[in-house]
Amino acid sequence: xxxxxxxxxxxNRWLREIVAELWLPCLVVLLWWFTSRGxxxxxxxxLSVILERFGQDWLFARFWTDLxxxxxxxxxxxxxxxxxxxxxxxxxxxxxxxxxxxxLLEVMxxxxxxxxxxxxxxxxxxxxxxxIAIIAFGSIWPVLLNTTEGVxxxxxxxxxxxxxLTLDRGSVLFRVILPAASPQIVAGLxxxxxxxxxxxxxxxxFASTRGIGYVILSATQGWDMPxxxxxxxxxxxxxxxxxxxxxxxEKRALRWHWGRATINRAATR
Numbered sequence: 410x411x412x413x414x415x416x417x418x419x420x421n422r423w424l425r426e427i428v429a430e431l432w433l434p435c436l437v438v439l440l441w442w443f444t445s446r447g448x449x450x451x452x453x454x455x456l457s458v459i460l461e462r463f464g465q466d467w468l469f470a471r472f473w474t475d476l477x478x479x480x481x482x483x484x485x486x487x488x489x490x491x492x493x494x495x496x497x498x499x500x501x502x503x504x505x506x507x508x509x510x511x512x513l514l515e516v517m518x519x520x521x522x523x524x525x526x527x528x529x530x531x532x533x534x535x536x537x538x539x540x541i542a543i544i545a546f547g548s549i550w551p552v553l554l555n556t557t558e559g560v561x562x563x564x565x566x567x568x569x570x571x572x573x574l575t576l577d578r579g580s581v582l583f584r585v586i587l588p589a590a591s592p593q594i595v596a597g598l599x600x601x602x603x604x605x606x607x608x609x610x611x612x613x614x615f616a617s618t619r620g621i622g623y624v625i626l627s628a629t630q631g632w633d634m635p636x637x638x639x640x641x642x643x644x645x646x647x648x649x650x651x652x653x654x655x656x657x658x659e660k661r662a663l664r665w666h667w668g669r670a671t672i673n674r675a676a677t678r
Contacts, residue, residue: 486544494552502560522547555597559590
């Protein structure tokens with residue numbers, strides 16, 4: 410490795426990470442391909458048939474009619490839920506009475522969002538507003554509770570430093586409190602992404618006419634197994650892409666945090 414430029418070392422490290430992450434999925438796909446080849450099972454068609462259906466539908470027609478509406482509802486719902494969660498969690502974390510409210514919030518968080526779908530449909534109908542509300546409700550709680558704990562557990566000396574620098578309340582909030590609590594906020598946001606994805610599919614299983622969840626349900630009811638597996642494959646790709654985006658966001662947003670953690674580990678050796 411001697412004589413390599415820094416950009417070459419970075420490229421080699423990136424390639425090693427890609428290989429380490431993709432070798433197992435590629436192996437599973439190969440095994441699936443060869444074990445399902447020539448399958449006559451109604452429930453488990455050959456992977457070649459599934460991929461052919463995937464290319465026909467999800468890369469063209471259903472990309473616009475089902476995938477994009479699902480992603481749009483997911484994005485709006487997650488944005489609303491995360492915004493409310495950070496705002497309410499910050500207010501509770503700064504409040505002396507938060508300990509009286511947290512048990513109630515834990516009870517509400519324990520209610521599966523899927524169980525509330527019929528009620529929300531009765532209140533809001535079957536439009537996209539209903540789906541966005543379901544996704545938002547499901548994604549609020551991890552962000553809210555993590556933000557509350559993150560703000561409550563901030564070292565008091567950080568606030569004292571902010572006051573000693575004669576910062577106003579807004580500056581203390583955005584320059585001291587929220588940055589210090591950001592590791593837990595981002596951890597809550599990562600949980601919210603997975604919950605929002607489940608809520609997105611669940612909201613499309615009830616009285617819906619489009620979306621990934623609707624395609625899965627209609628394909629199952631019509632015994633169109635290649636379509637069902639193709640939709641599940643699309644859902645897996647979406648989940649994997651969202652996880653990758655969250656990883657990139659976490660590395661960029663918490664760069665200072667990981668750098669400090671690395672320094673602390675080096676100092677303790």
